[in-house]
Amino acid sequence: MFYSIHNKEIREISLEQLDFHDICVGYLTLDELKSCYQDLGLSEVAVKDCMTDFTHFRTSMDVYDEFSFGMINIVDILNLSTRRNRIGFFIKKNLFVVVKIIDKEDSIRQMFLDAIGRFRQNATMEKVIYGVLERLLSSGNRGLVMTERQIIAMEREVVNGKVDPELNTEIFDLRNRLSTLKNYYEQLIDIGESLQENENDLFEEEDLRYFKIFTDKSERLSNNTQLLCDNLIHLREAMDATLNYNLNNTMKLFTMVTIIFQPLTLIVGWYGMNFKYMPELGWKFGYLYVIVLSIVVVGVILYWFKKRKF
Amino acid sequence: MFYSIHNKEIREISLEQLDFHDICVGYLTLDELKSCYQDLGLSEVAVKDCMTDFTHFRTSMDVYDEFSFGMINIVDILNLSTRRNRIGFFIKKNLFVVVKIIDKEDSIRQMFLDAIGRFRQNATMEKVIYGVLERLLSSGNRGLVMTERQIIAMEREVVNGKVDPELNTEIFDLRNRLSTLKNYYEQLIDIGESLQENENDLFEEEDLRYFKIFTDKSERLSNNTQLLCDNLIHLREAMDATLNYNLNNTMKLFTMVTIIFQPLTLIVGWYGMNFKYMPELGWKFGYLYVIVLSIVVVGVILYWFKKRKF
């Protein structure tokens, strides 16, 4: 499906009608791409890149002599766990082609149409590309605010001394999410900088400003993601300190109990011995004596604890 | 509300009286902005940016062709926990408009009036902007000195071996506060650098020096904030080491008590057995023997402890 923007109007055109004096954009499936890449003058290597399966780690752009080819694994900040959509894109002089590689719910198509509609008035290649790319950042701030609220809620729990095992899982999930996100924005920064460099002269100098705005927005989101990462590190440290503190207290309590009961247990064991000649056992006040002895021992131990501020 | 600075005098003027040969400044509410942004030639997108709710993470400046638009979430170093004030600002040739977005206690308005009054004598756009921005840094050093004192007080406690649970909470709060602050100054640096770059030529070359002074001040505050962060890390490490050391001591004490009492308990249990034929029970000096045995056992254990420097 190709469109040309002519006199502020968007017309759907066929492959044969492509006229590079107007601004032409296309939205293709992989099959459509395979059938027409030679007519469009795109290299086979790049097309193959689109179709291989091990591109999971590739969000980047390659700059060739005649065209640029990029690939983006779209990260949805509001729903990070689902499988990622993936698009490829080709940029030639006055042609911008988006290739749908993985697209559940056909959401990329809508994004594409919105973007070309938005700048219809005084469309340039750079504005259309900016329009598409900027859509990738649109839910960024909202997602970060929501993540921050989640972290603050976890904070409140830890500060109140509660450490449950789900907390560990949650922190772990959040860290992975944030580091996925950080990496995503870093890669978008790379793409934005690459577009700004304009090495193969596809763009007009005066319109590069749009790519700079995109790069700056990505950088801001990346920095703010980093900020949340730092908060998470503080949270984990607080949790560790709480666990350490609790362990210390448990062991102190335990040690106190042991130190109080061991001597008493020894005493009662002592007078449980069966020796024939144990004078205390026959004393009239022997029982009283052992009661007093126990109280004194406990008293001395408690006093010693107090003095040592145990 | 607009003001123009003419012949070293500040006059309040209406929207219609704006004359861009003088230096004009404005302080608007969101509603006022909505009603007059078209007359001022400001873009709708930026105005919408001002009004959305998810701008919590945005302290930054966008540079457009005809004007620059920035937004600042003001962090009050002396009172970090309250909700933040927020301003937007627009800069055009000879026009500087501050938009009040969130402003409890109307403190921003006062800040704005002070700043334009201060440079009345030989006012330039750059000086007025500098005047407003510099107000954001004014309590920085005082806040940092006070925070440092707080950290030193906490140090003294830890070094004296006291580790109470509030300490953990306090360190956690301080770290979050300092990292909020650091981030704030970093973002002000970005704004300052962006103003210095002067990409859309709104400012005179020779007056960019003022933005450099602002950037340098922010950078110094940012570095000093980092310094306090480092101190806090040292503090946490010292606290961890203290907790570890205490745990070690608790466990040593506990182990010693156990090692001393277990054999004695075994001995007295032993002679508490009810076998018919246990010669020791019938010995004349059986009781004496068990007393001596106990003393010897304790002595040997204590000697062993001493030798191992337990």
Added chain:
Amino acid sequence: MFYSIHNKEIREISLEQLDFHDICVGYLTLDELKSCYQDLGLSEVAVKDCMTDFTHFRTSMDVYDEFSFGMINIVDILNLSTRRNRIGFFIKKNLFVVVKIIDKEDSIRQMFLDAIGRFRQNATMEKVIYGVLERLLSSGNRGLVMTERQIIAMEREVVNGKVDPELNTEIFDLRNRLSTLKNYYEQLIDIGESLQENENDLFEEEDLRYFKIFTDKSERLSNNTQLLCDNLIHLREAMDATLNYNLNNTMKLFTMVTIIFQPLTLIVGWYGMNFKYMPELGWKFGYLYVIVLSIVVVGVILYWFKKRKF
């Protein structure tokens, strides 16, 4: 073994037939190199570098006046534990010589032949070099995806609370593998940048783009390797937190058991004493009394636990 590329054909030629108007490439063993390096105008120092044994850490390129000499310890991402292949290479004007230093399974030779075949059509020195170097990166993305899957599987185990000792070993292995890999790509980046700098003017300006593509690919792989390293750090932290949490729980359980049984043991020891005059022993309901006492003690302790949310 030398080849020249002439009129899009690759011909095997002998040392004497070398004609530097064509593009000449060679694939030599160490012995062949020794016998012909003087004819090729290569320096003795570099040749000796090839033959020393302590080059384990050297993956780099030296730029001399007349030629460049590099050495690469090839890391196979899919099989990191085997001994590494090693190649040297010399670059002169229109001559590219690969020296096989260590090569199990003769895999380097095949790589070399593939690379010169691939760009036969419009061969330049730069393309051939790019072809060889790019082969070193070819299995990178696949290896990273597989490693990521392994890490995710380990995650699932830890999040389910299982921490077995093999996990520690596995994390350790993975970290070493990833840091080997990261270092490898960093060194390839250095070689790529060195080729781009073109200090001794061996290459054409317009063809340096190929070295930039190589450098960018290496950098992307390096960044993605770093990403996996970060995930691994998160994993270790989660494991640590799990271990800490488990220890805390173990100690709590243990302390509870001790606090419940110590007083009971004291009580039964108490009435195991053999004093002649212990009134309780003769009471009609003495046994009932001690049963009730035990139940009360346990009840009080359990209540205290509950109140303290132990």
Added chain:
Amino acid sequence: MFYSIHNKEIREISLEQLDFHDICVGYLTLDELKSCYQDLGLSEVAVKDCMTDFTHFRTSMDVYDEFSFGMINIVDILNLSTRRNRIGFFIKKNLFVVVKIIDKEDSIRQMFLDAIGRFRQNATMEKVIYGVLERLLSSGNRGLVMTERQIIAMEREVVNGKVDPELNTEIFDLRNRLSTLKNYYEQLIDIGESLQENENDLFEEEDLRYFKIFTDKSERLSNNTQLLCDNLIHLREAMDATLNYNLNNTMKLFTMVTIIFQPLTLIVGWYGMNFKYMPELGWKFGYLYVIVLSIVVVGVILYWFKKRKF
């Protein structure tokens, strides 16, 4: 107090005698500054900066159009705990004024006089400034060597397995000292770089070399301070590992003692039961049997320990 350097001689002059064709230097108290800053053409803002109390964090230089103003909180590496001296300084064309803000023992005055005397022969502004600044670094290397010796002594203790609580305090103090020092040198680097930049053209290009030497010396001291910081981190890690190792050993010892004594205690308790019909109690060799049983139990446990290499 002002001095002018004329014909290689230093003459004390009064404010009125200042002649900016010679090199003039001044050493003023705050009061003297207040009374003459207008005659010298210094700005009121900078003078006020000198007098405020919350300048604790300010070691830096501001570059104004006509002059530069700096402030230094002097850190004495050999005596870090005492309160810091503080100086301000103003630099105009051919005028260098040092302002004493805090100066116990009048040591800054001497430093100032030494510095101007040293370059009397062929004095330039740059040399005099360099002379004063360089004095701030003079005891740096000595202080670092002494600190290193202290760290080595602490190392020896930890490696011998001794971990006393003072160690924790000492490490904490050292870290704070080194980070104060590092920050101090970083700030001097900033001042040095600022002087080198020479934005307001107060200095001759050819004499900027002196400021570069100052910057390099500061950077070297900063790097070496960082080196000691790293050593300290290693030391703390070693201490942590020692504490962990000791705890592990304590717990092992404790567990062994418990595992050996618990079964024995159970056995002797068992035959302390008062059942009427317990055949063993009446056996002729019952006592022998329980002795043998105890030995066997201990033997089995010890064997099990040995096999598990506990």
Added chain:
Amino acid sequence: MFYSIHNKEIREISLEQLDFHDICVGYLTLDELKSCYQDLGLSEVAVKDCMTDFTHFRTSMDVYDEFSFGMINIVDILNLSTRRNRIGFFIKKNLFVVVKIIDKEDSIRQMFLDAIGRFRQNATMEKVIYGVLERLLSSGNRGLVMTERQIIAMEREVVNGKVDPELNTEIFDLRNRLSTLKNYYEQLIDIGESLQENENDLFEEEDLRYFKIFTDKSERLSNNTQLLCDNLIHLREAMDATLNYNLNNTMKLFTMVTIIFQPLTLIVGWYGMNFKYMPELGWKFGYLYVIVLSIVVVGVILYWFKKRKF
């Protein structure tokens, strides 16, 4: 002792014979330097720098107008614990003087003679300096390979679960050694870069390449040292995890033993009480009952352990 290189021959010459049209090199003791530094036109300050005792931290080069002066504390990677040799060096136009400050075994002298002999053929100042400096790196790769082997051997031990206290000491030593080494190479990089900058124009532009090669070699060694440092960090983490895991296991074992024996000990204590009216004691199958009770208790506990996967 001075040498001049003339017509590819090295001649020993006296101070008076120095002719700066040839390349002159010198190897002096401190005393010789003191007696001739004025004839050579070297500054007194630099000479004094050579002789002070607190230069332990100084490996660097100062660039003066007429000459450069450097000082190197030589680190021997194969033998880091011995006291370090130290040299100073002066570079003037066509004069290179090495000053022996500390030199056990006279090894520096040999190094110096080798270096000037090596480039005798077409000697330039730059080559001779390169020759001397490059000697400092010559055993680098060998040392790193040997250190790597040592680390791998330690790895194997930890992975097999053995953690002995010497390990801690060894890791500590290795970290200090590697950080000493890293710092050494960083300082050599600084010297190399300083020589490359050639600020006082002592060298020919075209020969600066030699200093670049030296800098690159140093940088590579520094990076590889860093790589080993990272491995060491991984090792320490693995050791920590092993210690934690062991502690967890010890505490679990201990808790199990306690939970099994405490109830049994209570039971046997219970029936050791001396109440007159305890029906169980008189039962015919009382003893059998207590045996069965004990078995049941142990069984229940073991079942509970199994269910909880303790």
